[in-house]
Every structure is written in C-alpha cells, then in structure tokens.
Amino acid sequence: MDSSIAISASGLVRTFGGNRAVDGIDLSIARGEIYGFLGPNGAGKSTAVRMLCTLLGPTGGSASVAGFDVATQAAEVRLRIGVALQEASLDEKQTGREVLALQGRMYGMRGPVLAKRIDEVISFIDIGAAIDDFVGTYSGGMKRRVDLATALLHEPEVLFLDEPTTGLDPASRAKVWEEVGRLNRDLGITIFLTTQYLEEADVLAGRVGIISAGKIVAEGTPAELKKSVGADLVIVEVADVPEALPERIRSIGGVGEVAVRGNEITVSAVNGAALVNDLVVLLNSAGRPAQLLTLRTPTLDDVFLQVTGEHLEVSESQGEAA
C-alpha cells in the first residue's frame, strides 16, 4: 500500500436492491489533498462517503482509508477519521460542550488534553457562550458548526465532510471554507468533501471528481476540468434553433463544441471575444438574431453539463431543503 495515499477505492460498488447507488468508482486521493466530490442529490455521493467511513459495507470492490481496509479493518479506520455527515445530528438534551466532551471520550481523549482541545475547537466555531446551552436551542447553522467541531476534535488524519455548508448562511459558509482550508494547510489533514455547490468545490478542492448516477464521469483539478470544456464560452439565446444552425456555427473558425439546450446555444472557443462578431453576423443572416449574448470562462457547471447533459446548479433554497 502506497503510504502517500490517504483514500483509495477500486471498483467500489453499493447496491440497494436492484439500484446501484455507487457503481464501480475508483479513487486515489493523496495525503494532504482536498478532494471535492461533486454531484447532484441522489448521485451516490453520500453512499460513497458512508462506505468510506465504515457505516456501510461495499457490495463490491474495495476501499481503504488511512492505509486500512474499510471492510476488514473498520476499527483502525474509525480511529483515524473525522466525519460530519449530511445532517448535523447531535443530542439535543446535551449542551454543546457536553456533546464535544462525549465525542472526545469516544476517541479515548481524557483530562487536560480533552479540555484544551475542546476550548480550541470552540474558539474556531465562534459560538460564544451558547456552547453551554442545550443543543436543542441551537439554530441549524449553530448545530452544523458544533457538528463540524466534533469531527475535528481529535485531529483526524482524514476528514469526511458530507455537504458541510448546506443550509448555512453565506457568512457561516465562508467561515467553514476558511477553516477547511486552514486545517488542510496547517495540519495536513486530508479532506474528502462532498458538495452540490460548484463554487465550494472550485474554491476548496485541489481535485474534483464529478459523480453522476453512481459513476465518476470526470476527474481533475478545477482548472483542468474547465479547460476540457474550452477556454471561453459564448452563450447565446435566440427565438428558436433551426436544425441546421449548430452545424453552420461549427463552420466558423475557432469554434470548439456547440451545444443546444432549448433556445440556448453554448459555443466553446479558444478565444471567445474573437468569435462574437462572426457569430452575431451568422445568427442575423440565419434570421435568428441574438436576444441575449454572454461571454464567460467555463465553470464546473459547464463541465457537469458537458459530461452529463444536465446542469448542476443548485439554488440556495434547494440546498437547504436537501
């Protein structure tokens, strides 16, 4: 086993009845890396995390975390990981401090070491005196921050964050991003982060795996993935798109891919600005003048669109409901 690898998986499969929730994924995540696992609800992100953190046994394939097999050496894996699952689940009859103390004791921490560490994590979650209130009185954001603190308390080698900022306000989200970055930078913690927020993966992850229908459909650094779409994107809305129009657009010099969704045409090009004039002329001559034209660099959503044919963008309210 390569000691520089924190998480590896080979042909990892999990089925529920006839449904292959995770369908043969391969992973190789280096120690100290932040890996973003990006996909919509139901893509298989959480099932993959539950297998990697020993809550679910794989139906097929194998995986190891921190050098230990998740199926046969689960106890060793558990000692080395921290997990913040999708729902911030805490005992509402305990205070935040009591929850942290309980968590620490489950990891064998005691006495001054535990007390000092609790004070440290409390300071970063910025919850103030409320840490001594019952968890049942906390807002969703406060619960999520305490949940994150429990995952970090024992300074794990590998940290699994399953949609850590879903439901958080922008300020709290930024705070979590800052902390995740700091943990990785200062402590070298390997972080496996699932998210449905493109910006989150873009900001935090060194590498991103895009999962759709249980399979990893694209993987690379955010820059590599975006580059695969093209250097620039020109998105143009027209009244309607005649069948021959995409082919005519492809004939313009410098055009890469042309994708049509409804009345929206997305054109990738090495130099988008140079293309705009020719494109507008062509659309006018085709009797379909541009109603709206946007020139921008690709996002991870464009990558997702290219590999799955669907947009990933999740609205704030959808994210909170998820």
Add this chain to the structure above:
Amino acid sequence: MSLARPSGFAADLFTVARRALRSLPREPEFLIPALSIPMFFYAVNIGALQDVVEGTNPGFDFKAFQLPVAIVFAVTGVSRANVIVTDIQSGYLDKMLVTPVKRAALLLGMMVADFVLVFSLSFFVMIVGLIVGVRFESGLFGMLAFLLISAAWGLAFTGFPYTIALRTGNPAAVNSAFLIFFPFVFLTSSFVPLEAMTGWLAAVAVWNPVTYLFGGLRSLIFDGWNGAELLKGIAAVAGVGALTFSAAFKALAHRVASG
C-alpha cells in the same frame, strides 16, 4: 498526528452511561409518570381491596402484599429505548458509529443508566411502603436484596423495548412494548397468592415469571430469608433477562452491521 486513542470497553461503557444518566433529570416528562403511576395504583389497590382482603383473612397485611406489585409497576418497561430511537432517527447513532466506540457499550451504557433509574424508583416506592407501615422480616439486608432483585427485573424487562427500538427505529413501536407489560403483571399473583388462584388464571400464572418474582420479593417481607423462594425469583428474572438481552444484542448487531 491524531489525538485519538483506542479506549477500553469499560471507558466506553462509562462514557455512554454518563450521557444517559445526565439526560435523566432533564426529562421530567419521563420521570414524573414513572414515579406517579405506581403510587397511584398502590393507593387504589389498597383503598379498594385492603378491607375486603384483611377482613376475610385476619392478620394478613395487604399493604405489604401489594408493595412488590407497586415496585414491579414502577420498574417494568422503564428504559432509555426512546433515546435510541431518537438517535437512530436524528442520525446521532451513525455519528457514534463512525467513532471507535465499542458497539456493545452503546446498548450496555444505556442499560447501566436504566439500572440506576429503576433502582432509584424501587427505593422511592419502598420508602413509601415503609412510611405506610410495611416491615421487612429479612431486615436491612433483606431490603437491599429486595431493591436489587426489583431493579434486576426492571433491567431484564428493558430488553423488550430495546429490541423493538433497534429493530424498528420507530417510537410508536417502542411505546407499544408497554403492551407486553400487561400479561406479565396482571396474569399473575398481583392481588391474591398463587395458592388461592383457580381456573385458567392459575394455570397461566404458574408459567408467568412475575409470579416467582413476587414470591421472592414477598418472602423477604413476610418470611425473612427463604432460600427456595428467593432462588425461584432470581431464576425467573435471570431467565427473562437472558431471553430479552440476547434479543436486544442481536438487534444491536443487526442495526450496526454495515452490510
């Protein structure tokens, strides 16, 4: 370098039990019925039947005869199974399962808290019995044995709700475990001694372990140290405990299995 260290089973047990015990006084809605219902039935049973029974059996102490019934009412079905259901539903059980905590400690820790609770409830009811004039022929140590056997029964019975909680994760199903309570505590020598029972109720009572639990507890009040009665009572509790605990730990293994 992670701060996590493997902790022993005893430490895990203490950690889980401490959590369960800490939450007890924070749940008056749980404690108040557990204390008031047995007191209610003790008062009603004595008020309704004491004169009739003692009138036809001069010298018979019906208050003492009913004290074990009040205690069994107090401790039967009292458990932290509802907490396990909440943990399952909220995902907190999963949060504990990704830690290195020993799986058996998650259930046994709750049971330690249950034992402390049912022992305390038994003590409270026994004090009420002493206040109304019940006396123990077996003395102070007999009273301690009385409390320990009562609490052991309460603990043995917790296996039922824990099994249902772990199998279903459903609070309504756990509450329905209370139905098991009725045949155990009514199809037995609750109101008259086994020798005085006739017909189908006597036939059923002979097979009910609570009959022998009552026999053992009453022997400590009326007889002093009656080895045969005590042994039968302890065996009845152990038999029910073996059955319910094996079911509960099997349910735990099923719940935490990652398959």
